[in-house]
Amino acid sequence: MRSTTPLLVTMAVATLLLSGCSQKNAGQPTPETGATETSQTTPAATSTSSPESGFTVSKFASDPCSLLKADQTASLGTFKAPEKSESAAGKRCTWTAQDVTKGITYSVVVGTSGSTFADIAESSKGVKVYRQTTVDKFPAVSSDSTTGQGNCTTAVGAAPSSKEVFLVQISTLKQGTPEYNDSCGATEKVAALVVQNLKG
Template sequence: MTALITAVLAFGALTGCTGTTTNGSPTTAGSTGAQETGSTPTSSDESPSGMSIEKYVNAPCDTLKSDQVTTLGTVQPGVVAAAAGGLGQKCTWRGQDVIKNSTYTVVVTKDKDFDSRVDGVKSNGVFAEKKIDDVRVVSTDGTDATMYCLTMFPTSKTDSVTVQIATAADERATKKPCDETERVAQLIITNLKG
């Protein structure tokens, strides 16, 4: 089951379906009022926000404080492992019960061009780009974001943080995947800004 969830998350992050690019909250391709955007934010080698992932490259579980981890629900302690596709180290907080509790993953990526990563998911079934606390964030899912979502944000042109969720069946009515990954991303942005 764990391998399946990891494979689906990696697949959704790295491959795409047809979709619509929107601003604001993530939407599915079939939503009304979605409009394609032609603007592409630019980034530079230096972090415009002053955020740095240096101390988290090998300690991705530390991107969230212990009181913030409790907001994830009933999860097991974070486990560090290598992320798929050479994206760096990840920390996974697995739900205690896969039916009742969602699983969260945070990936800290160094030296991978953020804009290229975004280009790779623009055609996903769900794609949304916006700002949270003046930081560019991209939320995406390869299908319809009813179970999974990935939200990533740059700390520089080549460094970034990605938050993923596999929403448990019992939490799907209350935890909308992209809303939840954006909430966790905002916690990490706050921590990185100090």
């Protein structure tokens, strides 16, 4: 499985990750820098939450795999044992499909580099698929450098100015499935599960 080089740290790195991944390969999404700058956007969402009343994800940096429960991942597909790894963005956990040619691979990254959600949202603009939305009332942005089919990255923040941020990524090769046709919708769905666990 090929590792993704996520965003954060610098705005250049942020752009790479949130641009999504264009290569339809088996394993982790691989960032692409040659994106066509025609964006698809939804109206910007304003969160009424604040870092104090929102969520705290940084406490999971040592164990990002605990951000999703076993029954939740079972509802998403059939995966190998989750694997922790380091990334420029922070600690990452990856659930790799048992069969990468037919299944789905998800990653969740705890952002610990110091960038705020607003920094991330701004740095990801200008890609082909870019939409601002909310996940359980929290500000979110989903993006991909190609079509949003097979790959997408969703970033969620406790508030626009908060550094409490996490990312969800998807990679799938199986065309015709909901997760392939609307990969950003799939990452937003998983992001909602993460928020549910953070609030619980």
